Amino acid sequence: MLTSQVVRPSYRPYLTRVARVARLSDSFLRVTFTGDDLDVFGDTGLDQRIKLLIPFLDGSVSDVGADDEESRIAGDWYARWRDLPNELRNPMRTYTVRAIREDDREIDVDFVCHGDTGPASAWVLRAMPGDEIVIIGPDVRSPNHREGVEFAPGAATRLLFVGDETAVPAVTSILETLPTHISASAILEVPHAGDALPVTTHDGVEVTWLAREGAETGSLLHPAVQAWCARRGFGGDDPDELSDIDVDFEVLWETPDSAPTDGFYAWVAGESSMVKTVRRHLVRECGVHRSQVAFMGYWRAGRSEGV
Ligand SMILES: Cc1cc2nc3c(=O)[nH]c(=O)nc-3n(C[C@H](O)[C@H](O)[C@H](O)COP(=O)(O)OP(=O)(O)OC[C@H]3O[C@@H](n4cnc5c(N)ncnc54)[C@H](O)[C@@H]3O)c2cc1C
Numbered sequence: 001m002l003t004s005q006v007v008r009p010s011y012r013p014y015l016t017r018v019a020r021v022a023r024l025s026d027s028f029l030r031v032t033f034t035g036d037d038l039d040v041f042g043d044t045g046l047d048q049r050i051k052l053l054i055p056f057l058d059g060s061v062s063d064v065g066a067d068d069e070e071s072r073i074a075g076d077w078y079a080r081w082r083d084l085p086n087e088l089r090n091p092m093r094t095y096t097v098r099a100i101r102e103d104d105r106e107i108d109v110d111f112v113c114h115g116d117t118g119p120a121s122a123w124v125l126r127a128m129p130g131d132e133i134v135i136i137g138p139d140v141r142s143p144n145h146r147e148g149v150e151f152a153p154g155a156a157t158r159l160l161f162v163g164d165e166t167a168v169p170a171v172t173s174i175l176e177t178l179p180t181h182i183s184a185s186a187i188l189e190v191p192h193a194g195d196a197l198p199v200t201t202h203d204g205v206e207v208t209w210l211a212r213e214g215a216e217t218g219s220l221l222h223p224a225v226q227a228w229c230a231r232r233g234f235g236g237d238d239p240d241e242l243s244d245i246d247v248d249f250e251v252l253w254e255t256p257d258s259a260p261t262d263g264f265y266a267w268v269a270g271e272s273s274m275v276k277t278v279r280r281h282l283v284r285e286c287g288v289h290r291s292q293v294a295f296m297g298y299w300r301a302g303r304s305e306g307v
Contacts, residue, residue: 042138154259
């Protein structure tokens with residue numbers, strides 16, 4: 001029996017439809033999703049991650065209990081999804097909420113278009129208003145609805161963001177919320193100069209866009225971070241211990257256990273080998289303590305998220 005005292009799980013499935021698709025630039029498409037229940041979608045924003053169950057080519061999405069209140073409260077969507085036979089189990093991919101408008105029951109997700117090599121990227125290229133999709137996202141009525149937000153600067157007042165195009169939705173969302181006493185630098189690598197998206201933030205935030213224009217993914221970020229650290233006099237006088245990570249076999253995801261109590265905080269996300277290189281530079285060469293940096297491998301070149 002359901003009562004008003006139930007503790008809802010942090011995440012639940014939402015049955016949604018595409019309301020609009022807007023091309024932001026050569027590499028980014030913004031999809032606005034609408035759904036009857038999106039008024040209770042978790043409103044934290046920042047780098048809030050969500051999962052999308054990508055529809056099959058015929059548009060179908062299997063039932064994981066999105067419109068079943070008992071199932072949503074039991075939080076059994078993952079077990080239902082996992083137990084589906086292969087041919088009915090929609091590919092699941094991870095994205096960031098770029099904007100939430102609870103009153104309009106809408107959320108925006110900015111997709112990087114990287115061709116038709118992956119189910120998500122292929123889906124977005126043909127997405128049309130009315131297409132159905134299930135989004136696994138936070139439930140604002142859950143006490144744990146901030147789960148899936150990694151940005152945790154604590155009392156830090158000097159921030160550094162490093163990311164490739166897949167991190168642009170998260171970084172731009174965060175930058176738009178920063179209070180004026182926090183200064184920040186964001187170094188963002190994108191495929192083309194036209195992919196530098198507008199960001200509305202305050203004067204203490206500096207955004208540097210690096211356009212690859214055919215160079216290798218991540219290759220512009222390492223030298224840019226080196227130069228940034230050198231300009232600010234970050235030196236390696238007390239390098240932190242660093243275990244090596246094989247990004248072909250392990251997920252590179254290292255976030256501090258507790259938020260910094262003062263000073264500096266860095267947030268780094270994107271292709272895993274780039275994140276690994278920047279991690280090595282910040283921690284080993286610049287002596288930034290790992291309690292001050294979140295490192296997140298968002299994707300791995302040559303590997304599908306589904307493998
Ligand atoms: C927490 C989190 C938040 C994320 N937020 C976003 C977001 O808001 N927007 C967004 O676009 N992505 C985001 N990503 C990255 C996204 O999940 C991956 O790019 C994902 O692999 C895309 O799935 P797919 O089905 O298109 O490709 P997959 O089936 O996973 O991969 C197929 C092939 O495409 C390659 N590939 C995957 N992504 C890219 C890429 N971006 N460029 C070039 N090649 C690629 C893979 O290496 C593989 O060879 C996020 C990832 C995480 C973990």
